Amino acid sequence: MKPVIVWFRQDLRLADNPALRAAAATGAPLICLFVLDDQTPGDWKWGGASRWWLHHSLCSLDKSLDGNLVLRRGDGAKIVKSLVKETGAEAVFWNRCYEPFAVERDKALKAELAVQSFNGALLHEPWALTTKTGGKPFRVFTPFWKAMRMLEVDKPHPAPGKLHHHSVKSDALKSWKLLPTRPNWAKGFVDWTPGEKAAQDALYDFLDDVGEYGTARDLPDRDGTSRLSPHLHWGEISPRQVWHAIKARHAGHGSETFLKELGWREFCAQLLFHNPELPDKPLDQRFVKFKWRKSEKDFGAWTQGQTGIPIVDAGMHQLWQTGWMHNRVRMIVASLLIKHLGIHWREGERWFWDTLVDADLASNSANWQWVAGCGADAAPFFRIFNPVLQGKKFDPRGVYVRRFVPELNIVPDQYIHNPWEAPQPPANYPQPIVDLAKGRDRALKAFRALKA
Ligand SMILES: Cc1cc2nc3c(=O)[nH]c(=O)nc-3n(C[C@H](O)[C@H](O)[C@H](O)COP(=O)(O)OP(=O)(O)OC[C@H]3O[C@@H](n4cnc5c(N)ncnc54)[C@H](O)[C@@H]3O)c2cc1C
Incomplete structure (x- = not known):
C-alpha cells in the first residue's frame, strides 16, 4: 500500500488531531512530516523563543511517534511536493493554518496534490461567524462572543491507536540549531515543559484553580492563569480539549471568564484571516x-x-x-x-x-x-x-x-x-x-x- 503524508505544522500532538486521525484511518503507512520553513512566512519566520519551544516540542512529538517524525528544512510547498514524488505518497493530510502566507501556500498546494485538510487549531473556522446584518466578519468582540457562545463545540477525539510508519530519511533535529548557544538566554525558561503530555498536565493543574480565575487572572504575582498559551499556539493541546475540560468543571464565573478568553483567541484568529495585513498595518x-x-x-x-x-x-x-x-x-x-x-x-x-x-x-x-x-x-x-x-x-x-x-x-x-x-x-x-x-x-x- 502506498503511504500517505501527515504534515504536522502547529498541531504537535496525537490526541484530537483530525488530520492524523483521518490519515491513520486510511490504513496506509504514515509519513509524519514537519518542515522548518523560514521562507514562506517572510518577515514572520519564528523568533528565538519560538525556536526554543519548537525544538523541545519536536523532541516530544518524535518520542510519541516512536522516533518516526520526519524532519525537513526549506520551502514547505516544495518539500511536500518533492516528498510526494520521492515516496509515491497517495495523499497529504494537514490541519489548517490561518496565517495569510500559509493560506496562500496551502491553496496552491491543494490545486496540485490530493489533500485532505481539517480544523485542528480553532473551536470554529474563522469564516463560521458573521454579523446578522450584512453577513460580514465581526470587528467588535462582544457581539462576536455572543454569537460564538451559541455554537456547539465538537467533542475532542482521543489519539489514534497504533500507527504504522513508512520509513523516510530525516534531518537530525540538532542540525537545525534551534536552541541558543552563547549566550544561552533561555536558561531561565526552566518552568516550561513543551510537549503534549506537559500541555495536558498544565490543563489538569489549572482545573483546580479555574473557580478563582475571574479575580486571580489580573494579579501578576499569582499563578492565577492557565499558562496554556504556548501549548495552544503550538497545538500541543487542542482548544476543543481545553473548552470541554473547563466546561465540565462547572466552576461558574471562573469557567465562563476563561471560556471568554478562548473567545478572544478565536476573535484574533478571525481578524487576521479577514485582514491579512493586520501584523503590519493599522486597521483604523x-x-x-x-x-x-x-x-x-x-x-x-x-x-x-x-x-x-x-x-x-x-x-x-x-x-x-x-x-x-x-x-x-x-x-x-x-x-x-x-x-x-x-x-x-x-x-x-x-x-x-x-x-x-x-x-x-x-x-x-x-x-x-x-x-x-x-x-x-x-x-x-x-x-x-x-x-x-x-x-x-x-x-x-x-x-x-x-x-x-x-x-x-x-x-x-x-x-x-x-x-x-x-x-x-x-x-x-x-x-x-x-x-x-x-x-x-x-x-x-x-x-x-x-x-x-
Ligand atoms: C500586547 C499583547 C501581545 C500579546 N501577544 C500574544 C501572543 O503573541 N500570543 C498569545 O497567545 N497571546 C498573546 N496575548 C494575549 C495574552 O496576553 C496571552 O494569551 C496570555 O497572557 C497567555 O497566558 P495564559 O495562557 O496563562 O492565559 P489565560 O488567562 O489562562 O487564558 C487562556 C487562553 O486564552 C487565550 N487568551 C487569553 N487572553 C487573550 C487575548 N487577550 N488575546 C488572545 N487570546 C487570549 C490564550 O490562548 C490563553 O492561553 C497578547 C496580549 C497583549 C496585551
Whole structure:
C-alpha cells in the first residue's frame, strides 16, 4: 500500500488531531512530516523563543511517534511536493493554518496534490461567524462572543491507536540549531515543559484553580492563569480539549471568564484571516498618518527593562527571563511604549515576536493594535494606562515587581511603584526615562493632530 503524508505544522500532538486521525484511518503507512520553513512566512519566520519551544516540542512529538517524525528544512510547498514524488505518497493530510502566507501556500498546494485538510487549531473556522446584518466578519468582540457562545463545540477525539510508519530519511533535529548557544538566554525558561503530555498536565493543574480565575487572572504575582498559551499556539493541546475540560468543571464565573478568553483567541484568529495585513498595518486607517517618535535609546531601555518604571521593567524582565509575560503586564508595557514613549506599536510587536514562547501572529498583532487604539474594537487611544496606578492596583505590595527587579527590594511598599518619590531612592535603579504626565500629554497631542 502506498503511504500517505501527515504534515504536522502547529498541531504537535496525537490526541484530537483530525488530520492524523483521518490519515491513520486510511490504513496506509504514515509519513509524519514537519518542515522548518523560514521562507514562506517572510518577515514572520519564528523568533528565538519560538525556536526554543519548537525544538523541545519536536523532541516530544518524535518520542510519541516512536522516533518516526520526519524532519525537513526549506520551502514547505516544495518539500511536500518533492516528498510526494520521492515516496509515491497517495495523499497529504494537514490541519489548517490561518496565517495569510500559509493560506496562500496551502491553496496552491491543494490545486496540485490530493489533500485532505481539517480544523485542528480553532473551536470554529474563522469564516463560521458573521454579523446578522450584512453577513460580514465581526470587528467588535462582544457581539462576536455572543454569537460564538451559541455554537456547539465538537467533542475532542482521543489519539489514534497504533500507527504504522513508512520509513523516510530525516534531518537530525540538532542540525537545525534551534536552541541558543552563547549566550544561552533561555536558561531561565526552566518552568516550561513543551510537549503534549506537559500541555495536558498544565490543563489538569489549572482545573483546580479555574473557580478563582475571574479575580486571580489580573494579579501578576499569582499563578492565577492557565499558562496554556504556548501549548495552544503550538497545538500541543487542542482548544476543543481545553473548552470541554473547563466546561465540565462547572466552576461558574471562573469557567465562563476563561471560556471568554478562548473567545478572544478565536476573535484574533478571525481578524487576521479577514485582514491579512493586520501584523503590519493599522486597521483604523486614520492611524496611517500618526506621527510616531523614533528613539533607539528609549526603545532599548524598554526592551531591557530599564525604563525606571517598576511594573514595566518587571514585565520586560519576566519576558526576557521566562519567555512569557502576564497579560495585565503585557497591556501596561505595550501602553507605555506606544503612548508615553510614542514609539510605533510595530516595534513592540516585533520584540514580542522574538521573545515570547507563545508568539502567535493573530493574537500578537491583534492585541498590539488593540492597545494602540488602531485595531478592531480597540481601547480608545486616549485611554492611557498610568503604570503607577496599575501597579498599585494589581501588585499592591510589589511582590511581582520585587521578584523581577530585585534592586527594588529595599524600597518600602508605599513607594514600590514610584521609587523616584521615595525619601531614599535606590541608587542602582534608573530614574524614569519619561515624565508620565508629560508623556501622556504628548500622546494626546499627537492623537488630536490626527483628528484635525
Ligand atoms: C500586547 C499583547 C501581545 C500579546 N501577544 C500574544 C501572543 O503573541 N500570543 C498569545 O497567545 N497571546 C498573546 N496575548 C494575549 C495574552 O496576553 C496571552 O494569551 C496570555 O497572557 C497567555 O497566558 P495564559 O495562557 O496563562 O492565559 P489565560 O488567562 O489562562 O487564558 C487562556 C487562553 O486564552 C487565550 N487568551 C487569553 N487572553 C487573550 C487575548 N487577550 N488575546 C488572545 N487570546 C487570549 C490564550 O490562548 C490563553 O492561553 C497578547 C496580549 C497583549 C496585551
